[in-house]
Amino acid sequence: MSMESPAQTRKASPLLSYLLLVIAAVIAGLAGGLWYRSRAQNLRSVEQKHPPEDAQNPFEYAIKANHLYYFLTAIHWPALPVRDEFVIGILGDDPFGAQLTNKMKDAQVEGVPVRIVKFKSAGEIKCQLLFVAAKGAPPLADIFKACAGKPIVTIGEAKDFLKAGGMIQFDVDEGHVKFRVDENAAQREGLEFESVLKRKSN
Numbered sequence: 001m002s003m004e005s006p007a008q009t010r011k012a013s014p015l016l017s018y019l020l021l022v023i024a025a026v027i028a029g030l031a032g033g034l035w036y037r038s039r040a041q042n043l044r045s046v047e048q049k050h051p052p053e054d055a056q057n058p059f060e061y062a063i064k065a066n067h068l069y070y071f072l073t074a075i076h077w078p079a080l081p082v083r084d085e086f087v088i089g090i091l092g093d094d095p096f097g098a099q100l101t102n103k104m105k106d107a108q109v110e111g112v113p114v115r116i117v118k119f120k121s122a123g124e125i126k127c128q129l130l131f132v133a134a135k136g137a138p139p140l141a142d143i144f145k146a147c148a149g150k151p152i153v154t155i156g157e158a159k160d161f162l163k164a165g166g167m168i169q170f171d172v173d174e175g176h177v178k179f180r181v182d183e184n185a186a187q188r189e190g191l192e193f194e195s196v197l198k199r200k201s202n
Contacts, residue, residue, distance in 0.1 A: 122145070
């Protein structure tokens with residue numbers, strides 16, 4: 001039977017301590033990695049359930065693009081000036097991306113092709129239908145002043161859009177896109193909403 005000398009025991013102890021430290025570090029690293037992945041998954045889950053308030057929902061704007069396309073067929077403009085295009089204007093930060101352009105690709109109003117133009121200020125507005133974005137647009141008072149006396153259908157997302165003088169207001173209620181209309185505001189500018197549009201208004 002062999003016996004380790006005290007010197008051999010002293011030499012083994014530092015090596016054993018070092019191995020234990022390595023093992024402890026590996027275990028801690030694995031545990032930390034698992035915690036980090038779990039935390040990241042939880043954060044992603046929370047972000048999906050509660051997206052930032054300023055996040056743009058592509059599905060929401062796909063629906064709004066469909067509504068804009070429908071509005072073209074449910075509104076009577078006064079005799080359009082002789083021109084080669086019907087202009088849809090977007091004032092402010094464009095939330096549609098390519099969705100509205102793709103939707104309006106072959107659209108026409110009274111045989112006139114539709115074109116989409118982006119405006120940065122109220123002074124630039126020259127269109128038949130104007131979408132006022134929730135972000136980046138000038139004050140509503142400036143917009144309606146620029147549109148006054150012109151047959152421009154004004155559509156917006158602001159909560160007080162109709163009250164401020166707009167014609168069609170989009171609302172999102174529990175994920176559902178709805179719209180409301182102010183027929184009087186449209187009539188003041190010589191525009192007429194078809195009855196089906198008024199019935200679909202919420």
